[in-house]
Amino acid sequence: MPTNAAQVDELRWKKIPVLDDGFVCLVDVMGDDQAVVQAARVSYGEGTRKVSDDRGLIRYLMRHRHSTPFEMAEVKLLCRVPMDTWRQWIRHRTANVNEYSTRYSLAIDAAQRTPHDQWRSQAANNRQGSAGMLPTEVGAELSLTEEKLQEDARKLYERRIELGVAREQARKDLPLSTYTEAYWKVDLHNLLHFLALRMDSHAQLEIRDYATAIGEGIVKKLFPLVWEAFVDYRQNAMFLTRLDVELIARLTAHVAAAGKATADEADFMAVQDPTWVDMARNRERDECRDKLVRLGLLKL
Numbered sequence: 001m002p003t004n005a006a007q008v009d010e011l012r013w014k015k016i017p018v019l020d021d022g023f024v025c026l027v028d029v030m031g032d033d034q035a036v037v038q039a040a041r042v043s044y045g046e047g048t049r050k051v052s053d054d055r056g057l058i059r060y061l062m063r064h065r066h067s068t069p070f071e072m073a074e075v076k077l078l079c080r081v082p083m084d085t086w087r088q089w090i091r092h093r094t095a096n097v098n099e100y101s102t103r104y105s106l107a108i109d110a111a112q113r114t115p116h117d118q119w120r121s122q123a124a125n126n127r128q129g130s131a132g133m134l135p136t137e138v139g140a141e142l143s144l145t146e147e148k149l150q151e152d153a154r155k156l157y158e159r160r161i162e163l164g165v166a167r168e169q170a171r172k173d174l175p176l177s178t179y180t181e182a183y184w185k186v187d188l189h190n191l192l193h194f195l196a197l198r199m200d201s202h203a204q205l206e207i208r209d210y211a212t213a214i215g216e217g218i219v220k221k222l223f224p225l226v227w228e229a230f231v232d233y234r235q236n237a238m239f240l241t242r243l244d245v246e247l248i249a250r251l252t253a254h255v256a257a258a259g260k261a262t263a264d265e266a267d268f269m270a271v272q273d274p275t276w277v278d279m280a281r282n283r284e285r286d287e288c289r290d291k292l293v294r295l296g297l298l299k300l
Contacts, residue, residue: 004032004221004222007221007222008026008029008222011025011026011218011221011222012025012026012027012028013025013026013027013078014026016213016217016218017213018080018081018209018210018213019082019112019206019209020112020113021080021110021112021179022079022080022081022082022112022179022210023078023079023080024077024078024079024080024210024213024214024217024218025077025078026075026076026077026218026222027076027077027078027183028075028076029073029074029075029076029222030073030074030075031072031073031074031188032073032222032223033054033058033223033224033225033226034054035072035073036058036061036069036070036072036073036188036223036226037054037057037058037069038072039068039069039071039072040057040061040066040069041057054225055225055228058225058226058229059228059229059232059233061229062226062229062230062232062233062234063229063233067189068189070187070188070189070192070226071187071188071189071190072187072188073187073188073223074185074186074187074188075185075186075188075191075218075219075222076183076184076185077183077184077185077214077218078181078182078183078184079181079182079183079184079210080108080179080180080181081179081180081181081182081210082111082112082176082177082178082179082180082206083176083177083178083179083180084176084177084206085112085204085206085207085210086099086180086182087176088198088204088207089184089198089207089210092186092190092193092194094186094187094190094193094194095184095185095186095190096183096184096185096186097182097183097184097185098182098183099180099181099182099183100180100181100182102167102168102171102174102180103167103168103171104167105167106161106167107157107171107174107178108178108179108180108181109154110178110179111150111154111175111177111178111179112177112179112206113143113146113147113150113177114139114142114143114146115139115143116136116139116140116142116143117133117136117139118133118139119133119134119138119139119142119143120132120133120134120205121133121134125281129202129204130204130205146177149175150175150177153173153174153175154174156173157170157171157173157174188219188223188226191214191219192219192226192230192234194211195211195214195215195219195230195235196230196234196235198210198211199211199212199215199235215227238291238294238295240291241288243273243284243288244288244291246273247271247272247273247288247292248292248295248297250271251263251267251268251271251292251297251298252297254267254270254271255267262296262297262298262299263292263297263298263299264298264299264300265298265300267298268289268292268298272285273285
């Protein structure tokens with residue numbers, strides 16, 4: 001039984017709303033912060049270390065990517081999520097899943113709708129991403145036609161069921177915005193990997209909302225020491241490639257030789273990696289530039 005039993009009882013079956021009709025809630029949990037440290041110190045008995053020692057060990061494990069101890073804890077969730085978002089979610093093949101079956105039961109009578117001020121435009125530099133918001137007058141038209149499409153699709157589905165069409169066939173024209181539900185059980189290591197990817201600013205907004213609800217609303221409360229280490233060493237950390245490290249060294253020397261306090265875009269372009277020089281657009285170079293700005297080494 002986890003040492004945070006009261007916290008578990010408070011969270012269990014408590015629905016955290018996501019989007020317009022979705023939610024996530026805790027079904028069950030095995031383990032807590034102590035389970036992680038006990039797995040790492042398999043030869044020690046319970047109570048042989050102070051909380052401060054546990055915190056230090058968890059931070060060491062996270063910092064050095066020792067994943068096995070985090071696999072000793074598991075979380076089971078119930079998720080209500082639009083099918084298009086669920087398609088991205090289910091790509092994480094490291095969990096046990098049991099999804100609501102529309103072959104056996106009637107499809108859930110709910111579909112995710114987009115408010116008129118939440119329609120996003122296609123990003124120009126990222127084929128799978130979005131940019132700013134479309135004008136609200138355009139959004140109003142889109143939301144209206146979305147509502148009609150969803151209502152017509154639902155009526156068609158229900159008419160097929162009424163006429164005796166098999167559920168497995170009647171469902172085929174339901175939109176991807178239709179909600180589904182699933183039990184999702186995953187160990188803590190793979191859950192944190194999911195959160196690192198899906199809470200990232202580059203993730204699609206809808207699945208980012210679900211990941212944030214899981215991370216901030218459940219994991220943070222069940223595993224406070226693990227969550228602290230995750231935020232410090234994964235979520236808010238930065239990965240530097242060999243090219244990044246070498247460029248930082250060249251840029252620092254270049255700026256010092258020029259007697260400047262901070263590098264600018266001209267300095268960055270002057271010391272960029274040779275493989276980037278003849279490329280008008282280069283995502284790796286853009287990512288490196290963003291890292292330098294974040295580190296305060298480059299001012300645009």
